[in-house]
Amino acid sequence: MLLLPLARIGWDAFQGDLGANPIEAVQNRLGFWALSLLALSLVPTPAWDLFRVAWPQRLRRVIGLTAFAYALLHFLFYVAVDKFFDWATISKDLTRRPFLMVGFATLLCLTPLAVTSTDGWVKRLGTGRWKRLHRLVYPAAALAVLHFAWRVKADLRRPLLFAAVFALLLALRVPGWIREARRARR
Numbered sequence: 001m002l003l004l005p006l007a008r009i010g011w012d013a014f015q016g017d018l019g020a021n022p023i024e025a026v027q028n029r030l031g032f033w034a035l036s037l038l039a040l041s042l043v044p045t046p047a048w049d050l051f052r053v054a055w056p057q058r059l060r061r062v063i064g065l066t067a068f069a070y071a072l073l074h075f076l077f078y079v080a081v082d083k084f085f086d087w088a089t090i091s092k093d094l095t096r097r098p099f100l101m102v103g104f105a106t107l108l109c110l111t112p113l114a115v116t117s118t119d120g121w122v123k124r125l126g127t128g129r130w131k132r133l134h135r136l137v138y139p140a141a142a143l144a145v146l147h148f149a150w151r152v153k154a155d156l157r158r159p160l161l162f163a164a165v166f167a168l169l170l171a172l173r174v175p176g177w178i179r180e181a182r183r184a185r186r
Contacts, residue, residue, distance in 0.1 A: 113133070
């Protein structure tokens with residue numbers, strides 16, 4: 001299911017249904033799905049904390065890794081297809097277009113989360129340090145929304161909708177954090 005958007009992009013490319021600027025269309029779709037899946041990866045914890053619904057917990061890792069995969073594809077498509085590995089142009093873009101810098105920073109935040117998403121890394125780092133590291137998802141989400149907002153410039157409806165979703169998902173975690181802090185004090 002999580003790869004259906006990628007399959008749809010491929011199908012639309014095969015059919016020639018990506019519009020007048022197919023490179024931009026693919027870029028936009030990959031970024032949209034990276035952001036959507038990043039938001040979806042934050043749902044399991046509040047689902048458990050508020051409603052004691054456990055099954056989303058089993059999907060969190062695969063959703064998070066798929067979000068990272070879409071973000072990485074978004075970046076690689078820019079480097080390989082849009083810029084044809086022209087590192088001089090890419091470095092100029094990074095300095096002249098702040099939304100690209102913010103997007104790259106987002107990818108840098110997500111990379112250690114993807115790398116350390118295995119049970120082995122949880123054991124190596126210890127649960128506490130692993131959880132603290134994985135809180136990088138919050139600045140990554142904020143940076144991703146900022147990247148999107150700066151990218152679209154004028155029509156901020158979708159970036160603001162993502163910002164509201166991330167704010168809600170963060171707010172829904174507060175009761176769990178409070179319970180955790182109370183337990184730690186005892």
